[in-house]
Amino acid sequence: MRQGNLLYAQSGGVTAVINATACAVIQACRRKKVGVYAARNGIIGALREELFDLSNLDSAAIAALRHTPGGAFGSCRFKLKSQETDRAHYERLIAVLRAHDIRHFLYNGGNDSADTSLKIAQIARTLGYPLNVIGVPKTVDNDLPVTDSCPGFGSVAKYTAVSVVEASLDVASMHESSTKVFVMEVMGRHAGWIAAAAGLAGKRADEAPHVILFPEITFDEAAFLAKVKATVERVGWCTVVVSEGVKTAAGKFLAEAGTTDAFGHTQLGGVGPMIAQLVKNKLGYKFHWAVPDYLQRSARHVASKVDAEQAYAVGKAAVEYALAGKNGVMPVIRRVSTTPFKWNLVPTPLTKIANVEKKLPRNFISADGFGITPAARRYLEPLIRGEDAPPYDKISGLPKYVRPKLKLAKKKLAAYPLAEK
């Protein structure tokens, strides 16, 4: 098979370190003398034949992607349906790849993207187009199976733990005459990994966070209020971390913004203020609440070094896998040892990953359902280890993030209209 070119695309919610993966992909392609393109706004750009030609991209800009958050080429929430339903999309995709002699397709995303990658590999086979499809892991939700962790998660975990430590020092200072209960809402629609990471903030008895509400544990109002009350009476104040995915006994999200994204996921938000108001109404305590939202998943300034390294490593490995002729696999992180923390990468079939969600195991959650166990701590702690601060500009005082000057490759096919979302 001819070497051909490589196309890299980002998918789904971006992270603080997804561009480190992009950086690795581009640098590896340059070393191997492989032409490299990036799809504009993920799979949407691939369908529209909007491909950034990265061959003339400045090396310094590529290197700076290593420490720049967000998705440099744009990402999207756009899920390809079955081959029957979306046959035209799949055929178009192969036509675009063929037109630009792309023989390697790297799709950087979560469970949905692994599923899409599989389908693309399948259609290429059906159409007799030689293509190596590699899934590249990424998701702050940390809910991919098989892999020890997902690039992007370690950094949001570190941001969350550091923020809980800091805000709780604030509340501790003020509780005598002001805020008694502080509620922080974190991401994690179906799995409580980020909520669990908040638990790293406190190690000794009565250290914050005092209460964590996980999506894996049905919300029990009476037990929650009793725990908050007991904490305030004993400690003087209480920090609560609540996952956006907390559900009622009926299996409904506690808070729903009423909108759904393109994947059909309900858009969540607002469970933090809701829980704070509940505490005020039922217990009368003065409260504050925080919802860091996108700040948590884009906080490259407080990224985990381990996470940034893993994000880079999976990008490099993905190129190597593709060039070695692997197809339908993902480089997943295997934990070799926890103390000292050692890991390596293993190619794993996407069939084992697509559409499977890894929830927080019950033995990571304390018996009362409101905290993490030593097992959770052992798993999580290495993932937030080490700092990897971006360089800062001496005059502006801001991180030197890059927005590379990108150039679209000349189109070779007719336009392919795609409905605006």
Next chain:
Amino acid sequence: MRQGNLLYAQSGGVTAVINATACAVIQACRRKKVGVYAARNGIIGALREELFDLSNLDSAAIAALRHTPGGAFGSCRFKLKSQETDRAHYERLIAVLRAHDIRHFLYNGGNDSADTSLKIAQIARTLGYPLNVIGVPKTVDNDLPVTDSCPGFGSVAKYTAVSVVEASLDVASMHESSTKVFVMEVMGRHAGWIAAAAGLAGKRADEAPHVILFPEITFDEAAFLAKVKATVERVGWCTVVVSEGVKTAAGKFLAEAGTTDAFGHTQLGGVGPMIAQLVKNKLGYKFHWAVPDYLQRSARHVASKVDAEQAYAVGKAAVEYALAGKNGVMPVIRRVSTTPFKWNLVPTPLTKIANVEKKLPRNFISADGFGITPAARRYLEPLIRGEDAPPYDKISGLPKYVRPKLKLAKKKLAAYPLAEK
């Protein structure tokens, strides 16, 4: 006058760097061989005779306060009223100071604390008790007059600008098929300094934030929506920063004006979610919102170096002023030059500072009311310059913040019951 001891107390909302001031006070007292106490939970502790005796505090713990957020000794929201109304409190305070031979009182806070400091100086004179009262500036709101800036502000300003840069890179990546409008709520009930600092995130045309809503500018719904719409149509997406203090034409807080819906149900959340919902309802754009709340004012991990240095300097100067016999003054920051940025400290009578609020000047706000001017940028930029990361623990991956082991001095007076808040 005998040298006597020194009492330091923290007041009002704490900051990322108020402990740097505390560190400076303690270190200066030790160098000068002055006994030093800290009031527990601010003025409340002074009234209750709850004084931490810092004479045996470990030097390493004191040094670590330099990089630890929150108020190590506790702060409070408790305002002493006039001498007539609260005469008993004032007399009690002097009795406590006398009992512990305290001849120097340092009160670390904002406008209210400057006012309290003045009243304490006055009552001491009336009662013939020799006392040097020094106000020490602190407030994230940056609303003290005379001083160029307030310790605590530079760090929240840096946090805010960095967060807007990072979250906006995220939104830029996703806007094609997901969030079009991102709203971030910032602190600043009466003055728009923090909101203005968000403006540092973008310098070139169409860089985020695209819209800032200041407390100094009456909210104009039609103009706001038109600006958001035009931005989304031109740029593809829009970042909005809204100050918690934004008001309606009737002078009401927007957040309060909308606390009930048409059915009289209490609405959850602050002005951030409210503005986001308004955009959704009127323009139909998909939105996300963030309310960092306490995270912003406690984010020591991304503190401004200039801010941390100024916070230390005012603490050191306050001790020097007191020991030199100054009374009723505050060390204020004087900007000597902007380029290069140079500053020094000048003792200023508290009468010029108490109860005066410094709002954002109109010439710092752009003509359309939605952005900052070059004059604002020139003023703000030096304040977020430089990084001063705390040390991190290699195993836990968390900053090495300290919670010093504090010991209360033996009480010498009868108990003084103070109503719980």
